[in-house]
Amino acid sequence: MGSIDIPQTQTVALVRSLGGEVEFKTDYPVPSPGPNEVLAKVLYSGVCQSDLHTKAGTAAGSDGTPITNIKLPHVGGHEGIGQIVALGPGITHTAGIKIGGLVGIRFSSRICRRCEFCLAGVEQHCTSSTNHLHHEDGSFQQYIALDADYLTVLPDDVDPKVMGPVLCAGLTAYKAVLNANVRPGNWLVVVGAGGGLGHLAVQYARAQGALVIGVDTGAGKADFVRGIGAQEFIDFAKEDPIKRVHEITGLGAHAVVVTAGNAKAFAHACEMLRVGGTLSCVGIPPGSPALETPICTIVIKGLRITGNLVGSLKECMEAVDLVRRGVVKPVVKVRPFKDLPQIYEEMEKGDIAGRIVVQLTE
Template identity: 40%
Template sequence: MPSSYDIPAVQTAAVVPESGGTIQVKADHPVPTQEQLAPNECLVKMHCTGVCHTDLHAALGDWPVAAKIPLIGGHEGVGEIVAIGAHTIDSPVKVGDRVGIKWLADSCLNCEACRKGREQNCDQAKLSGFTVDGTFSEYVVSYVRHVTPIPEGFDSNAAASILCAGVTVYRALKYSQTSPGDWVVLPGAGGGLGHLAVQYAKYMGLRVIAIDTGASKKKLVEELGADHWIDFKESKDIVAEIKSVTGGAGAHSAVVTAASASGYQQAIEYLRTGGTLMAVGLPGDATLNASIFFTVFKSISILGSYVGNRQDAREAIDIAARGGVKCHFQVRGLGDLEE
């Protein structure tokens, strides 16, 4: 691999010029030079990027926290490091390495949250495609201590969404207080996060109750190993069905990735005593309306799980690279983002 690269002065990038505005694909966006990179920054030439619903929230500005404007969105990409800032000491990556960029672009690594492995909750965290420009471009400035090495032979397109949807559900399952053989409910199992959650759950030895709707999603999740399917449009009583499948006790955990409140409210009813609700989806203004009585009476744990740290990303990528998880995706052009 080359020790240096010819870096162009301009690039094609998809830019959100103002909050609530539409994406504009521009062919003359400047590319940072080697001299402009700060210590611990790296310039990554992108191979591909995934697209997440969070990118829409960032563009619309409908979250309680606002994205920087103007903004290049995107936070799940794979590319090659073409430059590293001068005076970077002990970089864990080098020019020529293939790496992934995820939602958590950088953190201080020294505060209490970082030291306890909650780097994503660092007060100084930089977020790709939200507080710093992201992966909807040909070149991205990232950070040497937070990019994720991509194993040789693992397809870049397959790796991209593992860095967002994959690591998000992987961490939620990892901390769901479950053991092999336990039942986990996955609302939205046929979606982007859900179909990966089914596979990570099966990899961990869990039994999966998949909730979604439609024949195509039923076929997908059953092929991925789901133990029971519930079509939420056809089921007369989802809670009763889950309890019946689990021998009357209810599920051990639920990982709710939906961006709506309904999936959270129902989970308290179908979780067994000592069960765990993993809150993952980020609705902008919805609230969690759970029965306090039954949350206490059943000793239910409600845990927020917000993306993953550096180690979670490496583990999620490693499992996928070894064939434990397969990401289903479509390849589109950067210009299609305008649609």
């Protein structure tokens, strides 16, 4: 496996059963990279709401029922940044793959590259795909084997501390803004604007030239959201967001991006929109409740409703580049790996602004 000293065992954050507690296991085997694989040492990993839902057993599939085909014991994490330490058999230093190079550990782990969706460049919907959230051990471990044929090779000059959340939260927010089809000067509302996804959606929308209204609640959220570029902030606990959006925009917003994983956040989102507006859905509430919007509202106003499951590798690299060039600046707080159970508790309470990143390697 090369000249770099690689241990036989490692520390991982293990969940033995859905709904169970996080256990730090210190003697978990370090994988050996197989053909068309690389071994990466995980440096940092963002912590996503999807990690929390999967651990809790509340993650839902496209039909709204709980996902049951989750690998157990489960090692979560899908916003990781790693450094290549070994190459599997047959791998050469080509296409940017090199010892010491930075790579991303994303939601999508392997694709078939042959189905209709892969051929169309929307491989996140691959019919034979696997991911690091449900099927393979993710980035809450110190070493990980990755598919070299679908590797997220990162530029050498990125900041590994901030880039992890860009691979999921950032990519999803970027995709949601693209699907909102906003033009420069259009009004775009971000519901959940102070959260890990929302604060990135605000900035990606600003990068597209949109005028952003942030909706959220909590101490310090107004200053935080305005500080990252929102023109207006609405505290939904203190005022009616629908009424206020129409006061600000006149006819209603051109688009609403809902990043909050709460059913109430979706309940009246369409009422914020003007004729021909777009609702871009991101957050997935536990239990996957139905969208509470009358069909007549959708028909009469000619609304567009779109969902956003992360994005393609190409879109991921576009989202990364905007951060690398300083156009978008993720707000992250780095904490020790051992804090993961506490971070989950804080996420459940909604006490986190921006994104939390855990440090896997001292």
